[in-house]
């Protein structure tokens with residue numbers, strides 16, 4: 059079963075993008091998942107507006123809170139290479155059914171999508187081959203309101219001394 063979403067991302071400057079290539083990159087990254095605790099592997103790949111693909115896998119620590127999801131590792135991989143404009147993110151896992159990004163990853167992704175003023179497509183594929191196609195804004199309706207400026211967010215984190 060494949061469900062489609064009406065709002066597909068605009069083509070990147072290269073003029074095209076291949077969803078199969080993005081899924082393949084996520085599947086390759088999944089093989090490198092470092093999951094000593096859960097043994098639950100997740101792979102992800104982000105497509106940037108410059109047409110590049112950056113992969114990530116989930117990484118666990120013996121201190122569970124230090125683990126990082128595949129999606130955020132993929133985004134951080136792109137950032138390391140100077141890319142932060144994302145069109146799409148693929149997620150694959152050991153689960154039979156498609157696995158969607160967790161709330162923390164959606165929050166993280168949405169901050170980048172808001173900076174660019176456009177939604178980010180999400181393509182999740184399970185081991186069964188079933189795909190779910192959706193988007194960050196479709197799944198995550200919370201977060202900071204769209205009109206919130208970075209300055210306002212910074213101010214809300216500021217310590218007060220009075």
Ligand SMILES: [Zn+2]
Nearest residue numbers: 127159160163
């Ligand atoms: Zn996550």
